[in-house]
Amino acid sequence: MTNPLAQFDVSRDEIARVVARFYARVRRDPVLGPVFAAHVRDWPAHEEKIARFWANAILRERVYDGNPMQVHKAAQDVQPEHFAVWLDLFDEVLAEELNEETARRWSALAHRIGRGFKVGLEMRAPPGSVPKLR
Template identity: 65%
Template sequence: MSTLPPRFDVTRDEIERVVAAFYARVRAHPGLGPVFAVHVADWPAHEERVAAFWANAILHEKVYDGNPVQVHRDAGNVRPGMFETWLDLFDRVLAQELHEDQARAWSALAHKIGRSLRAGVVEKLQGPGGVPILR
Protein backbone atom coordinates (compact mmCIF):
# COMPACT_ATOMS: atom_id res chain seq x y z
CA MET A 1 0.00 0.00 0.00
CA SER A 2 1.21 3.49 -0.80
CA THR A 3 1.53 6.33 1.65
CA LEU A 4 0.60 8.78 -1.11
CA PRO A 5 -3.04 9.85 -1.21
CA PRO A 6 -5.11 8.85 -4.25
CA ARG A 7 -5.09 11.31 -7.15
CA PHE A 8 -8.85 11.56 -6.67
CA ASP A 9 -11.62 9.82 -4.76
CA VAL A 10 -12.16 6.39 -6.29
CA THR A 11 -11.97 2.88 -4.85
CA ARG A 12 -10.34 -0.24 -6.21
CA ASP A 13 -13.83 -1.75 -6.63
CA GLU A 14 -14.90 1.25 -8.71
CA ILE A 15 -11.77 0.91 -10.85
CA GLU A 16 -12.54 -2.75 -11.50
CA ARG A 17 -16.19 -1.93 -12.31
CA VAL A 18 -15.19 0.78 -14.81
CA VAL A 19 -12.61 -1.48 -16.47
CA ALA A 20 -15.11 -4.35 -16.81
CA ALA A 21 -17.82 -2.05 -18.24
CA PHE A 22 -15.33 -0.46 -20.62
CA TYR A 23 -14.06 -3.74 -22.04
CA ALA A 24 -17.60 -5.06 -22.43
CA ARG A 25 -18.17 -2.07 -24.73
CA VAL A 26 -14.80 -2.51 -26.45
CA ARG A 27 -15.65 -6.12 -27.34
CA ALA A 28 -18.91 -4.94 -28.94
CA HIS A 29 -17.37 -1.95 -30.73
CA PRO A 30 -17.03 -2.45 -34.52
CA GLY A 31 -13.71 -0.60 -34.74
CA LEU A 32 -12.00 -1.37 -31.42
CA GLY A 33 -13.31 -4.90 -30.84
CA PRO A 34 -11.36 -6.54 -33.68
CA VAL A 35 -8.15 -4.69 -32.73
CA PHE A 36 -8.30 -5.98 -29.16
CA ALA A 37 -9.49 -9.46 -30.19
CA VAL A 38 -6.21 -10.07 -32.01
CA HIS A 39 -4.26 -9.61 -28.78
CA VAL A 40 -6.56 -10.57 -25.91
CA ALA A 41 -7.35 -14.25 -25.46
CA ASP A 42 -8.08 -14.07 -21.72
CA TRP A 43 -10.36 -11.10 -21.04
CA PRO A 44 -10.50 -11.52 -17.23
CA ALA A 45 -6.69 -11.52 -17.06
CA HIS A 46 -6.50 -8.50 -19.36
CA GLU A 47 -9.04 -6.60 -17.30
CA GLU A 48 -7.17 -7.49 -14.10
CA ARG A 49 -3.93 -6.14 -15.62
CA VAL A 50 -5.60 -2.92 -16.78
CA ALA A 51 -7.26 -2.47 -13.38
CA ALA A 52 -3.81 -2.85 -11.83
CA PHE A 53 -2.52 -0.15 -14.20
CA TRP A 54 -5.27 2.24 -13.10
CA ALA A 55 -4.82 1.32 -9.42
CA ASN A 56 -1.17 2.24 -9.81
CA ALA A 57 -1.93 5.48 -11.67
CA ILE A 58 -4.74 6.62 -9.36
CA LEU A 59 -4.23 4.91 -6.00
CA HIS A 60 -0.42 4.52 -6.16
CA GLU A 61 -0.76 0.81 -5.36
CA LYS A 62 2.45 -0.22 -7.15
CA VAL A 63 0.80 -3.36 -8.52
CA TYR A 64 1.47 -2.77 -12.23
CA ASP A 65 4.88 -3.28 -13.80
CA GLY A 66 4.19 -3.09 -17.54
CA ASN A 67 5.11 -0.67 -20.30
CA PRO A 68 1.88 0.46 -22.02
CA VAL A 69 3.69 2.52 -24.68
CA GLN A 70 5.77 -0.48 -25.75
CA VAL A 71 2.74 -2.79 -25.73
CA HIS A 72 0.79 -0.44 -28.00
CA ARG A 73 3.80 0.07 -30.28
CA ASP A 74 4.43 -3.66 -30.58
CA ALA A 75 0.78 -4.54 -31.21
CA GLY A 76 1.17 -3.70 -34.89
CA ASN A 77 -2.50 -2.85 -35.46
CA VAL A 78 -2.90 0.16 -33.16
CA ARG A 79 -3.15 3.44 -35.05
CA PRO A 80 -3.01 6.96 -33.61
CA GLY A 81 -6.55 7.76 -34.78
CA MET A 82 -7.94 4.97 -32.58
CA PHE A 83 -7.14 6.81 -29.35
CA GLU A 84 -9.90 9.37 -29.88
CA THR A 85 -12.46 6.57 -30.25
CA TRP A 86 -11.01 4.77 -27.21
CA LEU A 87 -11.16 7.90 -25.06
CA ASP A 88 -14.69 8.78 -26.17
CA LEU A 89 -15.89 5.31 -25.23
CA PHE A 90 -13.99 5.46 -21.94
CA ASP A 91 -15.52 8.86 -21.11
CA ARG A 92 -19.01 7.48 -21.71
CA VAL A 93 -18.33 4.56 -19.35
CA LEU A 94 -16.90 6.90 -16.70
CA ALA A 95 -20.01 9.11 -16.90
CA GLN A 96 -22.26 6.08 -16.57
CA GLU A 97 -20.40 4.31 -13.77
CA LEU A 98 -19.13 7.11 -11.51
CA HIS A 99 -20.14 10.38 -9.89
CA GLU A 100 -19.51 13.45 -12.02
CA ASP A 101 -16.44 14.64 -10.07
CA GLN A 102 -14.87 11.18 -10.20
CA ALA A 103 -15.58 10.82 -13.93
CA ARG A 104 -14.15 14.26 -14.68
CA ALA A 105 -10.93 13.61 -12.72
CA TRP A 106 -10.40 10.14 -14.21
CA SER A 107 -11.17 11.41 -17.70
CA ALA A 108 -8.52 14.13 -17.39
CA LEU A 109 -5.95 11.53 -16.35
CA ALA A 110 -7.02 9.13 -19.13
CA HIS A 111 -6.69 11.87 -21.75
CA LYS A 112 -3.22 12.77 -20.48
CA ILE A 113 -2.13 9.13 -20.64
CA GLY A 114 -3.84 8.73 -24.02
CA ARG A 115 -1.78 11.61 -25.43
CA SER A 116 1.41 9.86 -24.29
CA LEU A 117 0.34 6.53 -25.75
CA ARG A 118 -0.65 8.17 -29.02
CA ALA A 119 2.69 9.97 -29.19
CA GLY A 120 4.49 6.67 -28.60
CA VAL A 121 2.59 5.03 -31.44
CA VAL A 122 3.13 8.01 -33.77
CA GLU A 123 6.89 7.88 -33.14
CA LYS A 124 6.96 4.32 -34.47
CA LEU A 125 4.62 4.92 -37.39
CA GLN A 126 6.56 7.17 -39.69
CA GLY A 127 6.57 7.32 -43.45
CA PRO A 128 9.18 8.70 -45.83
CA GLY A 129 11.00 11.71 -44.42
CA GLY A 130 9.75 11.01 -40.91
CA VAL A 131 6.19 12.10 -41.68
CA PRO A 132 3.85 10.47 -39.13
CA ILE A 133 1.32 7.95 -40.42
CA LEU A 134 -1.87 8.94 -38.58
CA ARG A 135 -4.30 6.29 -39.81
Protein backbone atom coordinates in the same frame (compact mmCIF):
# COMPACT_ATOMS: atom_id res chain seq x y z
CA MET B 1 -10.14 9.47 0.75
CA THR B 2 -8.63 6.25 2.02
CA ASN B 3 -5.25 6.61 0.32
CA PRO B 4 -3.60 9.96 1.05
CA LEU B 5 -1.43 9.60 -2.07
CA ALA B 6 -4.39 8.99 -4.39
CA GLN B 7 -5.00 11.51 -7.15
CA PHE B 8 -8.73 11.41 -6.42
CA ASP B 9 -11.25 9.38 -4.49
CA VAL B 10 -12.15 6.11 -6.20
CA SER B 11 -12.19 2.56 -4.84
CA ARG B 12 -10.60 -0.58 -6.24
CA ASP B 13 -14.14 -1.95 -6.71
CA GLU B 14 -15.12 1.10 -8.77
CA ILE B 15 -11.97 0.74 -10.85
CA ALA B 16 -12.73 -2.93 -11.53
CA ARG B 17 -16.34 -2.10 -12.43
CA VAL B 18 -15.35 0.68 -14.85
CA VAL B 19 -12.71 -1.53 -16.48
CA ALA B 20 -15.13 -4.47 -16.90
CA ARG B 21 -17.92 -2.31 -18.35
CA PHE B 22 -15.50 -0.50 -20.62
CA TYR B 23 -14.08 -3.70 -22.09
CA ALA B 24 -17.56 -5.11 -22.58
CA ARG B 25 -18.17 -2.11 -24.87
CA VAL B 26 -14.79 -2.45 -26.54
CA ARG B 27 -15.58 -6.05 -27.51
CA ARG B 28 -18.78 -4.83 -29.25
CA ASP B 29 -17.20 -1.80 -30.90
CA PRO B 30 -16.76 -2.17 -34.68
CA VAL B 31 -13.44 -0.27 -34.68
CA LEU B 32 -11.77 -1.40 -31.46
CA GLY B 33 -13.31 -4.85 -31.08
CA PRO B 34 -11.30 -6.53 -33.85
CA VAL B 35 -8.05 -4.89 -32.73
CA PHE B 36 -8.45 -6.07 -29.16
CA ALA B 37 -9.66 -9.51 -30.25
CA ALA B 38 -6.40 -9.96 -32.16
CA HIS B 39 -4.36 -9.43 -28.98
CA VAL B 40 -6.41 -10.35 -25.91
CA ARG B 41 -6.88 -14.07 -25.34
CA ASP B 42 -7.86 -14.01 -21.67
CA TRP B 43 -10.27 -11.15 -20.97
CA PRO B 44 -10.48 -11.61 -17.18
CA ALA B 45 -6.68 -11.55 -16.92
CA HIS B 46 -6.47 -8.50 -19.20
CA GLU B 47 -9.12 -6.64 -17.20
CA GLU B 48 -7.34 -7.46 -13.93
CA LYS B 49 -4.04 -6.19 -15.36
CA ILE B 50 -5.67 -2.95 -16.55
CA ALA B 51 -7.39 -2.51 -13.18
CA ARG B 52 -3.92 -2.77 -11.61
CA PHE B 53 -2.67 -0.15 -14.10
CA TRP B 54 -5.40 2.26 -12.98
CA ALA B 55 -4.85 1.47 -9.28
CA ASN B 56 -1.22 2.34 -9.86
CA ALA B 57 -2.01 5.56 -11.76
CA ILE B 58 -4.85 6.80 -9.54
CA LEU B 59 -4.35 5.29 -6.10
CA ARG B 60 -0.55 5.19 -6.28
CA GLU B 61 -0.61 1.49 -5.41
CA ARG B 62 2.44 -0.27 -6.77
CA VAL B 63 0.54 -3.25 -8.15
CA TYR B 64 1.22 -2.89 -11.89
CA ASP B 65 4.39 -3.70 -13.70
CA GLY B 66 4.46 -3.38 -17.42
CA ASN B 67 5.26 -1.07 -20.28
CA PRO B 68 1.99 -0.23 -22.01
CA MET B 69 3.68 2.11 -24.50
CA GLN B 70 5.88 -0.73 -25.76
CA VAL B 71 2.88 -3.07 -25.96
CA HIS B 72 0.89 -0.56 -28.02
CA LYS B 73 3.84 0.26 -30.27
CA ALA B 74 4.53 -3.43 -30.92
CA ALA B 75 0.92 -4.04 -31.95
CA GLN B 76 1.16 -2.80 -35.52
CA ASP B 77 -2.63 -2.77 -35.94
CA VAL B 78 -3.06 -0.25 -33.10
CA GLN B 79 -3.25 3.15 -34.78
CA PRO B 80 -3.16 6.70 -33.35
CA GLU B 81 -6.76 7.34 -34.43
CA HIS B 82 -7.97 4.47 -32.24
CA PHE B 83 -7.38 6.54 -29.12
CA ALA B 84 -10.21 8.97 -29.90
CA VAL B 85 -12.64 6.03 -30.11
CA TRP B 86 -11.15 4.50 -26.96
CA LEU B 87 -11.49 7.75 -25.03
CA ASP B 88 -15.07 8.35 -26.18
CA LEU B 89 -16.10 4.88 -24.95
CA PHE B 90 -14.17 5.32 -21.72
CA ASP B 91 -15.77 8.70 -21.04
CA GLU B 92 -19.25 7.20 -21.59
CA VAL B 93 -18.56 4.48 -19.02
CA LEU B 94 -17.04 6.92 -16.52
CA ALA B 95 -20.09 9.20 -16.76
CA GLU B 96 -22.47 6.29 -16.24
CA GLU B 97 -20.60 4.59 -13.40
CA LEU B 98 -19.11 7.35 -11.25
CA ASN B 99 -20.07 10.62 -9.67
CA GLU B 100 -19.44 13.66 -11.85
CA GLU B 101 -16.27 14.87 -10.09
CA THR B 102 -14.59 11.45 -10.07
CA ALA B 103 -15.55 10.83 -13.70
CA ARG B 104 -14.18 14.23 -14.70
CA ARG B 105 -10.87 13.71 -12.93
CA TRP B 106 -10.39 10.14 -14.18
CA SER B 107 -11.28 11.28 -17.71
CA ALA B 108 -8.65 14.03 -17.56
CA LEU B 109 -6.03 11.48 -16.51
CA ALA B 110 -7.11 9.05 -19.25
CA HIS B 111 -6.92 11.81 -21.86
CA ARG B 112 -3.38 12.75 -20.78
CA ILE B 113 -2.31 9.11 -20.99
CA GLY B 114 -4.11 8.68 -24.31
CA ARG B 115 -2.31 11.71 -25.78
CA GLY B 116 1.00 10.18 -24.76
CA PHE B 117 0.15 6.85 -26.40
CA LYS B 118 -1.08 8.61 -29.55
CA VAL B 119 2.14 10.60 -29.87
CA GLY B 120 4.19 7.45 -29.26
CA LEU B 121 2.35 5.65 -32.03
CA GLU B 122 2.67 8.60 -34.40
CA MET B 123 6.44 8.41 -33.92
CA ARG B 124 6.45 4.65 -34.46
CA ALA B 125 8.44 3.70 -37.52
CA PRO B 126 8.12 0.57 -39.60
CA PRO B 127 10.59 -2.14 -38.57
CA GLY B 128 14.08 -1.38 -39.88
CA SER B 129 13.42 2.29 -40.62
CA VAL B 130 14.32 5.52 -38.86
CA PRO B 131 11.71 6.82 -36.37
CA LYS B 132 9.93 10.12 -37.13
CA LEU B 133 11.18 12.68 -34.60
CA ARG B 134 9.21 15.82 -35.29
